Amino acid sequence: MEKLTKKELWKVFLHQLTIRGANNYERQQNAGFTEAMMPVIEKYYEDPEAKKEAYARHMEYFLTNDITSAIPVGVAAAMEERYATEGDIDPDSINAVKTALMGPLAGLGDSLLNGTARPILAGLAISFITSGLGWFGPIFFIFGMALVSLGVRYLGVFQGYKQGVKFVEAIQTSGLISKISDLAAIAAYTIVGGFIPALVVITIPLEYVSGDTVLSIQETLDGLMPGVLGLLYTGLMYWLISKKKISAIKLILVTMVVGIAGTYLGIFG
Amino acid sequence: MNLFMQAFLVALFVTIAFIDSHTTQIHIFRPVVVGPVVGLIMGDVQTGFAVGITVELMFLAVIFVGTAVPPNPTISTAIATGIAILAGGGTDIAVATALPVSFIGQVAETVQNSVINVFFMHRVERAAEKLDTKGIVANNLIFPMAVNALLYGVPTFLAIYFGAAYVQGIIDAIPDKIITGLSVGGNMIGAVGFALLLNSIKTKKFWPFCMLGFFMASYLGINMVGIALLAVICVAMYYYFKIADAKA
Numbered sequence: 001m002e003k004l005t006k007k008e009l010w011k012v013f014l015h016q017l018t019i020r021g022a023n024n025y026e027r028q029q030n031a032g033f034t035e036a037m038m039p040v041i042e043k044y045y046e047d048p049e050a051k052k053e054a055y056a057r058h059m060e061y062f063l064t065n066d067i068t069s070a071i072p073v074g075v076a077a078a079m080e081e082r083y084a085t086e087g088d089i090d091p092d093s094i095n096a097v098k099t100a101l102m103g104p105l106a107g108l109g110d111s112l113l114n115g116t117a118r119p120i121l122a123g124l125a126i127s128f129i130t131s132g133l134g135w136f137g138p139i140f141f142i143f144g145m146a147l148v149s150l151g152v153r154y155l156g157v158f159q160g161y162k163q164g165v166k167f168v169e170a171i172q173t174s175g176l177i178s179k180i181s182d183l184a185a186i187a188a189y190t191i192v193g194g195f196i197p198a199l200v201v202i203t204i205p206l207e208y209v210s211g212d213t214v215l216s217i218q219e220t221l222d223g224l225m226p227g228v229l230g231l232l233y234t235g236l237m238y239w240l241i242s243k244k245k246i247s248a249i250k251l252i253l254v255t256m257v258v259g260i261a262g263t264y265l266g267i268f269g
Numbered sequence: 270m271n272l273f274m275q276a277f278l279v280a281l282f283v284t285i286a287f288i289d290s291h292t293t294q295i296h297i298f299r300p301v302v303v304g305p306v307v308g309l310i311m312g313d314v315q316t317g318f319a320v321g322i323t324v325e326l327m328f329l330a331v332i333f334v335g336t337a338v339p340p341n342p343t344i345s346t347a348i349a350t351g352i353a354i355l356a357g358g359g360t361d362i363a364v365a366t367a368l369p370v371s372f373i374g375q376v377a378e379t380v381q382n383s384v385i386n387v388f389f390m391h392r393v394e395r396a397a398e399k400l401d402t403k404g405i406v407a408n409n410l411i412f413p414m415a416v417n418a419l420l421y422g423v424p425t426f427l428a429i430y431f432g433a434a435y436v437q438g439i440i441d442a443i444p445d446k447i448i449t450g451l452s453v454g455g456n457m458i459g460a461v462g463f464a465l466l467l468n469s470i471k472t473k474k475f476w477p478f479c480m481l482g483f484f485m486a487s488y489l490g491i492n493m494v495g496i497a498l499l500a501v502i503c504v505a506m507y508y509y510f511k512i513a514d515a516k517a
Binding site: 017018020021022023025031032035042051055056059066067111114118119120123125127130131134135138141146181182183186188189191193194195196198200202225227228230231234237238240241248249252253259260262263269 | 294305322329330340389394398400406409410414451452469477478479480485492493503504512
C-alpha cells in the first residue's frame, strides 16, 4: 500500500490539535493521541481485529507537552504504516518509542514554549500596549503564539513522519535536546534581566532634608543604577522560591501586603 | 448594552478561550488578550489593557510544573476586568480580585481532569472498541469542549451579572490608602513571575546573560523590543561560537 499522502498528514495534524481534548489524570493525553492516529489506522487496517488492536495500543498512558506531542504523533504514524504494510517491526516498539520521547519532549516543550516563547511575546505585547500601540499588542501576541503552536505541530507531524524512528536516534545520540535547552536558557536569562527595569517598578518617595539641600532617595538610586530596586526585589523572590521553597502564591500575597504596608508607612509610592 | 448581554458575551469569550487552551492554543486565553477583549465588551478598553498587563505579569511563568493544575489566569482576568469596570475602572481592585478568582478556575480544571474527562476517556475507549470513529471524536473533542461552557462560562456569567451589585459597596468600604497600596504592589508583582521563570531554567551557568540584559536596559535604556533582539544575538553567538564550532 502507498505511503500517507500530504492530505492524510494534514488530517493527522488537525486531529493532533485535540491531544488535550479529554486530558485526564488516569491516562493523560491517551484519548487525544488515539484521535490523532485515527486517519492512519483507518487507512492501513482492513481487518477489524487488527484495527481494534491498533486503537487499543494508543489508548495506553501518554503524557508530554501538548504542542511537542506532534513529534511522537508523526513518528507513530510512520511506525503504524510500517507495521501494517511491511509487518517487519514489533508493534510493542511503537509504544516503547512514544514513551521514550515523552520525557525529553515535555522538558523541551515547557522550556521553549512556556519558559521562552510565551514570556518573550507576552513581554513585547505589554511593551507595545504601554507605548500606546493598543490592540497591536494582543494581536501581535496571538499571531506570534499561533505561529509557534501551529508551526511546531506542523513540523512535528510532517518531520516526525518523514524521519520516523531515525528522529528518536537523533534525539538520543546527538544531545539535540540539551543544546536547544541551552539556547532557550540564554534567551530566557537575557529577556528576564532586560525586562525587569520596565516591568518591576518600585519607587521610594522619601527625601532627606538637611538645611537647604533636599536629597531624593529615588533620584540618587537612579543615578547609581536605574531599576536596581526591581532587580533586588526579583532576586529576593528568586531566593525565596528556589532556596526557601516558598510558594509563588504566598509571595504574590506577600507582595500585595508589602505594597499596602509600604504605602501606609510612606516608603513606597 | 445591558449587563445581562455583557455578562453573557464575556462568558461566551471565556468558553471560547478555554476551547483554544484545550485545542489550537493560539493563546487567546492569556490575560494580555482576555483583559482588552473583556474591556471592549464592558465598554472600557483602557481598564482592560491595564488589568490584562498586571495579571499577565503575575502569571508570566507557570506557577506549578508537571501535571498539577495551576491557578487559572483566563477566568481570573475575565472576572477581575469585568468587576473593575463595573466598579468604575480601578485596576487596583482588579489586582486584588484576580488572585482569589484564579482558584475558581483551578478547582474547576482539577474536577475536569480527575472526574469529567476520565468519564469521557472511557467512552472514547468503548467507541474505539466498536471502531466508531464518530464516537471517538464526540467523546474526545465535542463533549469535553461543551463542558467548558458549564465549568468556566457559567461561573463567569454569574460573577459578573450578580457580582456587580456587591462590588460597589465593598469598594466604598476599603480605605483609599489600601487601594493605592494594591496598585503599588501590582507594579511589583512581576518580580514573582520573573523569579518563577528564573527558577524554571535548568542550566544555571548562563546567569551572566541575565545581568547583561539588565544592564543594557538599565544603563543604556534599551527598550523591550531591543532586549528581545539582544536575546536573539546572544543565542546566535552561542550557537556559532560554541555549538557550530564544536561540530567543525
